Amino acid sequence: MSRCATVSRVLDEPIAGTAVHASTWLLLEQPGPWGPHALTSSRLDPALGRALEDAAEGSGVRIALIRRPGRHADHGAPPVRQVYAAHTVPGRGWVRGAVTSAPERLLDIDFAALGRGDHGTFDAALPDAAPHDGCPLAFVCTNGRRDRCCALLGRPLAAELAASGVAGTWEVTHLGGHRFSPTLLVLPHGYAYGRVDAPAVKEILHRAREGRVVTEHCRGRSAWARPGQAAELAVRARTRETSADALDVTEVRSVPTGEQDGVPPLWEVTVTHSGGRRWRVVVAQNAAGPPRPESCGAPLGSPARMDVIRVEEGTAEPAP
Structure with a gap:
């Protein structure tokens, strides 16, 4: 195996x-x-x-x-x-x-x-x-x-x-x-x-x-937590910011998705810069495919993955 x-x-x-x-x-x-x-x-x-x-x-x-x-x-x-x-x-x-x-x-x-x-x-x-x-x-x-x-x-x-x-x-x-x-x-x-x-x-x-x-x-x-980690790295990728303490995750809010089957959990994450800039990042939790073992000897599964859906600067409006 x-x-x-x-x-x-x-x-x-x-x-x-x-x-x-x-x-x-x-x-x-x-x-x-x-x-x-x-x-x-x-x-x-x-x-x-x-x-x-x-x-x-x-x-x-x-x-x-x-x-x-x-x-x-x-x-x-x-x-x-x-x-x-x-x-x-x-x-x-x-x-x-x-x-x-x-x-x-x-x-x-x-x-x-x-x-x-x-x-x-x-x-x-x-x-x-x-x-x-x-x-x-x-x-x-x-x-x-x-x-x-x-x-x-x-x-x-x-x-x-x-x-x-x-x-x-x-x-x-x-x-x-x-x-x-x-x-x-x-x-x-x-x-x-x-x-x-x-x-x-x-x-x-x-x-x-x-x-x-x-x-x-x-x-x-x-x-x-994982949505904040993904959001902060997405902002770094967009801005090329490398200072370790320049960015902070100041809010992680779960976005209601209703009771529909197959709708992934969503979060709206606010990432702020020490200089005052702010980004709203929407992160979805999806299942990784195809199935794979999460550790050696474990059965095949679909581990959760954090997918960044959107990064917007200068707004904290709720996600649609």
Whole structure:
């Protein structure tokens, strides 16, 4: 059976508007093997993993495990772990880093506050926390126990980046969208990418260091839900705006479509520029065809795709 990433690539499936939605990321170092649900199927205490999942539920915080690229021999719990927290909303974003020998301290975080962008609760739980002012961080999904494409395509990419001296490279447990492997999350801005190779990642990180975003291979900014991601990338394509924080999604409104069968969900998204310009973007959710597996071993399906129907500047009138 063909790998899900191969099928998606052959079908030229669009990737804009496919990033996971998380206003804030919490990333905890956990070496060794990962299972399909890494917070509860790794060498991290599963009771702690479940408690963290429960604490983050509905908060806007997404938790993932990370490890350094390379071989993953099981040497037990590390004496000290790296932890990152990052808020990705334009104009209010930040990245904080800390090390800890007691990962249970993460349960002291007020996750609702962290999801709103309050890093004080992270700092209080991890007293040595400080701003991460260094190089951009690149997290490559490599969890083959969740999907084999992430291991077969992601692990070689992470290893190549690390071997070529790309600082800030980590492996991560899950970024969604296995069929777009290798997938990548870049902080501080929170843009996700798919179908990337090492030269592309180096260019993405170079631009991120300048506060800019590369739109090629971009799945969207995790700060927004999928309609907002697709709308923002459509405005960037139209305007050639590359400043990462120049655009914001300020409203996403569902457009009533009645009870007609076959009418796709529609959204009207308002995208604003820091200089005052505004765009109204109409986005439809359609089913991708022909059927394809959303992950390796899954039955054939028709995953949702975000299609931009219209982009109009300078108006916020309701869509017809």
